[in-house]
Amino acid sequence: MTTYAALLRGINVGGHRKVPMAELRRLIEGLGHGDVRTHLQSGNAVFSVVGRNAAGVTTESLAASLGEAVEEHFGFTVPVLVRDHAYLRAVVEDCPFPTAGLEGRQLHVTYLSEPVDADRFAALDRSAFLPDEFRIGDRALYLYVPDGLGRSRLAEALGRPALWRDTVATSRNWNTVTRLVEMTRD
Template sequence: MTTWIAFFRGINVGGNNLLPMAKLRVDLEQLKLKNVRTYIQSGNVIFDSPIKTAATLAKKIAAQVETEHGFRPPVFVLKRDELQETIQSNPFPHAVADPKTLHVFFLGSQPAKPNLPAIEAAKKPTEQYELADRVFYLHAPDGIGRSKLAANVEKYLGVVATARNYRTIDKLLLMVT
């Protein structure tokens, strides 16, 4: 059995794509996933599965949600080691002191042609970012809600993404350790 972490994009936001976590746990148990646990309402799930590929799990989970709830959210699935590597590779260790300012965007694929000039133009002087394979780190000390860069990451990178603040991913890592 492998321990996996799934991040759902765009659920329980603004009254759209409502997905109660208790029901999601039941839905995932119907897929024979084991030890299913959720963390907060934004779609963070930890589970064990003998399935060996993230892509297969993501497709099965998204299809189950569509069957049960009528919408198909993007689902990003990582192994515990991949989440740990994401945290260890944090290029902004100073931002950990204020974890709500540090965001990690998990990307659906590695961007083929990221629009780096647009990223630079949208970035506030106080913001810092780094793109590393399928992860985009953003330190936004003035807040993520006011960041034009954060609002346009998918457009600039050309891939689907979901973001979590550092506190959330750190908590998830503690839950799987």
């Protein structure tokens, strides 16, 4: 049995693209997955894949089937990333910022569908955004914003669609990042 987290991008924000968590859980169960749980209303679902359903499964195939099911059921497209416990744990362990004493709103991880390199951000003058900082990880971008995301000019600059060229990106605060590690523990 392997436990995964599905990260749905941009649902239940400002009354748009509403996906009730109870319906999402039923939808995932309908795909043949077990132990389905959700966290918050922002598109975090945890589920297990067992038996013959696990044969040949990849995080990409799981994301694609869930994305298709969401579109069929709710009538709109939602980008979906799926990650297993080992990856989620590695993201926490590899965090380049000290996490002790931080509030969840001060540190965020943007999960990415593919690796990115520093060249993508070459046009950003990082020193102009201090004390806000970011670092690149394995299909993840770590964003440290001591005054919170809502006040961060760096977060705004990093949110520009041109930076992400065909890359699915969805962010979670540090509290959610660590909670997903706990929830996916086998």
